[in-house]
Amino acid sequence: MMKIAIAGATGRMGKMLIESVLNTPDAQLVGALEHTSSPQLGEDAGAFLGKKTGVMISADVAQALAGAQFLIDFTRPEGTMAHLAVAEKTGTKMIIGTTGLSTEQIAGLKKVSTKLAIVFAPNMSVGVNATFKLLEIAAKMLNQGYDIEIIEAHHRHKVDAPSGTALKMGEVIAEALGEKLDDVAVYAREGHTGERKEGSIGFATIRGGDIVGDHTVLFAGDGERIEISHKSSSRQSYAQGSLRAARFLQTQNTGLYDMQDVLGLRK
Numbered sequence: 001m002m003k004i005a006i007a008g009a010t011g012r013m014g015k016m017l018i019e020s021v022l023n024t025p026d027a028q029l030v031g032a033l034e035h036t037s038s039p040q041l042g043e044d045a046g047a048f049l050g051k052k053t054g055v056m057i058s059a060d061v062a063q064a065l066a067g068a069q070f071l072i073d074f075t076r077p078e079g080t081m082a083h084l085a086v087a088e089k090t091g092t093k094m095i096i097g098t099t100g101l102s103t104e105q106i107a108g109l110k111k112v113s114t115k116l117a118i119v120f121a122p123n124m125s126v127g128v129n130a131t132f133k134l135l136e137i138a139a140k141m142l143n144q145g146y147d148i149e150i151i152e153a154h155h156r157h158k159v160d161a162p163s164g165t166a167l168k169m170g171e172v173i174a175e176a177l178g179e180k181l182d183d184v185a186v187y188a189r190e191g192h193t194g195e196r197k198e199g200s201i202g203f204a205t206i207r208g209g210d211i212v213g214d215h216t217v218l219f220a221g222d223g224e225r226i227e228i229s230h231k232s233s234s235r236q237s238y239a240q241g242s243l244r245a246a247r248f249l250q251t252q253n254t255g256l257y258d259m260q261d262v263l264g265l266r267k
Contacts, residue, residue: 002246005031005068005092007083008075009057010040010048013097013235017072018045020239022053027243031064031071032057033083061086068092070246074238076159077101081108088112093252095245096120097238099164113256117249121259122164124241128215129259131230132172135217138228139176146219146226147196148173153206153214161205162187165215170201173217 004021008014009032021027032045036059046053058064061083065071071087073080074097087094096109099122109120123129139148152166162170167181174181179199186202196202206214213232218225232238241259248262260266 002027002243002250003030003067003069004028004246005033005064005071006045007033007071007073007079009034009045010038011074013074013238015048016235016239017074017242019049020236020243022046022049022051024243027246029053029055030067031055033061033064033071034059035079062090065090065092070095070249072242072246073098077105081105084109084112088116091116093117093246093249094119095124095242095249097122097124097242100160110256114254117252117254117257119245119249119257119259119262121245121262122168123213123238124245124259125230125232125237126241126244126259126263127237128165128230128232129241129263129265131215131228132168132260133265134228135169135172136176138217138219138226139173142219142221142226143177146221147202148200149202149204149218149220151204151206151216151218153208153211155210155212156208158207161207162203163205163213163215165213166203166205169215169217170203173201 004027006014006017021029032055034057040057041059043057044052045055045057065086071092072095073083077100080096080098150166150169152163170181170185174184184199184201186200216227216229218227245262
C-alpha cells in the first residue's frame with residue numbers, strides 16, 4: 001500500500017490527485033497540504049467528494065509528511081522547494097509536476113536526490129511522454145529542410161509560459177538534432193523580425209478559458225508539413241501518471257528521475 005500525501009490539496013490538480021488516490025486499491029491518502037491562508041484548513045480532504053477520509057487539510061508540512069512514503073506536488077516553485085526541505089528530513093519520496101523551477105531550484109532537487117528518490121517531470125501524462133519519444137524519432141528523420149514550431153495552449157490561470165511540457169518538447173527535439181535548446185529557441189516575435197533563422201525552434205503560447213493543455217509540434221517543409229499533437233481533456237491523465245511514478249519509486253532509494261525512466265523509455 002502506497003501511503004501518499006498531496007500538496008495543493010484544494011486546487012484543480014490537487015483535487016484530481018486526491019480523487020485518484022482514493023479510487024486506487026494500492027494507494028492510501030495520509031496527508032493533504034495547503035498554504036497557511038487557505039480557508040479549507042482543518043476540513044476533511046475528501047469533503048469536495050462528499051467523502052470522509054479522516055485526513056484533514058493542513059499547513060503543517062512535517063505533520064502531513066510524518067506518515068507518508070510519497071508526496072505528490074503540483075504547486076508553485078517556492079512551495080515545492082519548501083516541501084522538499086521537509087521531505088528530505090522525513091525521508092518522503094517526491095513526485096514533482098511543478099513547472100517554472102529556476103536553474104538554481106533544479107540544482108537543489110539534484111542535491112537532495114543524492115539522499116532521496118525523486119521523479120521530476122514537466123508532464124506526468126503517459127501519452128505526453130509517448131509524444132516526447134515520437135518527437136525524438138521525427139526530429140532525427142526530419143533534420144534537414146524542415147522548420148520547427150511548438151504551439152501550446154492552456155487555461156487562463158496558468159502563470160508560466162511557455163509551458164514546462166512545451167519546453168521539454170523543445171529540449172527533446174534540440175537534443176535529437178545535436179543542439180542545446182538555449183542556443184536555438186525563439187520565444188517571442190514582434191515587429192520587423194526579418195526572415196526565420198534556419199535551425200531555430202519557435203514557440204507560440206495561447207492562454208484562455210479552461211483549456212487543460214494542448215501541445216502541437218509543427219515540422220514545416222517545402223510542399224508538406226507534419227504535425228504531432230497531444231491534447232488533454234482532463235487532468236486525470238496527470239494523476240494516473242503520478243501514481244505510476246510512485247510505484248516506480250517504491251524500488252528506488254535515491255536519484256532524480258523523470259517519466260521517461262518511469263516508462264522505461266530511457267536509452
